[in-house]
Amino acid sequence: MKGAIGVRKGAWTEEENVLLKKCVEKYGEGNWHQVPHRAGLNRCRKSCRLRWLNYLKPNIKRGEFQEDEVDMIIRLHKLLGNRWSLIAGRLPGRTANGVKNYWNTHLAKRVVHHKPKEDNRPSKCATKVTAIRPHPWTFSKSSAWFKGKATLVASRTLPGEYPGQPSPLLLSHQYKGSAWWENLFNDSGADEGLLTSRSGLEGQPDANSWPWEFAMEERQNGWNELSFDADSWGLLGASPQADT
């Protein structure tokens, strides 16, 4: 964005906040290029959008991050790297900018100075890692994913050895078609152990209970294209309680 001549910069005044808020409430979000004119603001479209998303939008949560939020940030950052918008998307009311600021001012140092502990208990202190950046998948519109023919199966096997037979399945979840990715990071439902916060998971972690596997299967063709072991990713510092 080239800086437009005469466009106001810097901190927003209360009057500007009111104008922007009224404009978005009247016309809705989007068409940000029209917002400065509609609102009577001498601001660029990006500035208006940012102000709305980071400050004026309803339900934005401000102030101290709760312990479970911090825990979630650390876990998700381990998984996603600096994908602040994705991380913020899992923290209701938090903005990408807010999460990023919190990380840079509170958590980045903890990451740098961490030393591994002798025992294997999960640490509140995150370790510096090279984030695994999931390679983006692309699907053609004719893909089975968009036709609802493919199924993602998320399963967790019971810990222990079962000679000559596969481990019993503790739980599984299937997502049909394009719906699976919408549920991938949801911590509701049967498989809420994945990426959930540590809150509510008090007690000793079960070190044996991590043969999580994800497998993507296409029923019709019978291929199995994707699988990963959440244990090797080190995503899950503590075990969720087995479903009762």
Next chain:
DNA sequence: AACCATAACAACCGCCAGATG
């Protein structure tokens, strides 16, 4: 009280990808 260092957070900038003509 004055000064300085640091923390915290708001805002800007440049870039990118998707949509559209």
Next chain:
DNA sequence: ACATCTGGCGGTTGTTATGGT
């Protein structure tokens, strides 16, 4: 196929608040 527009993202900077000396 290409150019342009738009929304969105992450990195970085600027400003203010706070604490220490």
